[in-house]
Structures are given as structure tokens and as C-alpha cells.
Amino acid sequence: MPLNTPERAAVAEFIENWITRRYGLLAESLVYFVDKSKGRKAGLAKEDFGRHIPLAYKIVSIEDKAAAITLVTVELEFESGDQKIIKEISVSTNYQDNENNILVRTEDNGHWKIMQNSFTNILYASLFKEI
Numbered sequence: 001m002p003l004n005t006p007e008r009a010a011v012a013e014f015i016e017n018w019i020t021r022r023y024g025l026l027a028e029s030l031v032y033f034v035d036k037s038k039g040r041k042a043g044l045a046k047e048d049f050g051r052h053i054p055l056a057y058k059i060v061s062i063e064d065k066a067a068a069i070t071l072v073t074v075e076l077e078f079e080s081g082d083q084k085i086i087k088e089i090s091v092s093t094n095y096q097d098n099e100n101n102i103l104v105r106t107e108d109n110g111h112w113k114i115m116q117n118s119f120t121n122i123l124y125a126s127l128f129k130e131i
Contacts, residue, residue, distance in 0.1 A: 006062070006070040006072055006112045007062050007070075007072045009111070010029060010072075010091075010114050011072045011074060011114065013025075014026060014029040014114055015057045015074065015076070017029070018053065018054060019053060019054055019055070019057075023050070024038065024041075024045075026045040027042045027044065027045040028041075029113060030113065030114055030115075030116050031114065031115055031116070048116070048119075048123050049119075049123065051123075052123075053078075054077060054078055055077045055084075056077040057074055057075065057076050058074070058075045059072060059073070059074055060073040060074060060075050061073040067105055068094055068096070068102045068103055068104055068105060069092065069093070069095075070092075070093045070112075071092055071093075072090070072091045072093060073089070073090050074090075074091055075087070076088075076089065076122070087121070087122060089118060089119065089121065089122065091114060091115075091118040092114070092118045093115070094112070094113050094115065095110045095111070095112055096110060096111065096113055097109055097110055
């Protein structure tokens with residue numbers, strides 16, 4: 001995968017950090033609209049993403065919606081006991097600066113960030129009962 005694409009720079013790195021429980025790096029990948037310390041963001045990421053840890057993932061499709069927005073469809077694999085659970089989600093990524101201003105993907109000083117609500121069905125639902 002090319003390095004500075006939304007599927008690599010945001011989604012794949014995010015999920016790899018989730019799998020390895022690196023919540024500080026996970027938090028850096030998310031869009032935050034309020035100013036919080038890095039430690040507080042890492043704690044919130046652990047609280048939200050620490051309940052269900054994927055075992056593996058596969059990028060299914062990539063859809064550029066606008067010059068700064070890409071949807072990346074991902075298949076996540078989880079385990080509950082001896083049961084494998086596959087969940088497909090669409091991860092919304094934004095290309096933006098450090099102050100959350102949207103940029104065109106070719107502009108300098110931008111970063112791909114993930115909208116946390118992309119994971120609502122995993123984070124805030126009973127994943128293993130609803131599938």
C-alpha cells in the first residue's frame with residue numbers, strides 16, 4: 001500500500017495499533033473537536049477500543065467521496081471464545097491540518113484522520129450478541 005493514502009496512513013495504521021493495544025498512537029489518529037491532553041486522549045481510546053480487539057483485518061474497498069474525504073470499507077475479525085466474528089464497517093477519513101481544518105489531499109502539512117463514529121457498531125453495541 002502506498003504510504004500517504006487514507007487506507008495506509010489512517011486506517012491500516014489505526015487498526016494495527018488497535019490490534020497491538022497502542023492506545024496513545026490510536027488516539028493520535030482520531031479527530032478530536034475538543035482540546036485534551038495526549039494522556040487523556042489515550043485513556044479515552046483505551047476505554048472505547050479496549051473492550052473488543054480485532055485479530056485481523058482486510059481492506060475491502062476505498063471510495064474517494066471528496067477532495068479531503070475517503071471511505072475505507074474494512075472487514076474486521078474478532079474472536080469470542082472459539083467463535084470467529086467478522087464485522088464489516090466503513091471508516092470515514094478526513095485529510096486535515098492539526099487544527100481540524102479540512103485540506104485538499106494534495107496540500108502540504110495535512111494528515112489523514114479517522115472519524116470515531118465509524119466504529120459505533122463495535123464500540124457502543126454488544127458486538128458479540130448482535131452479529
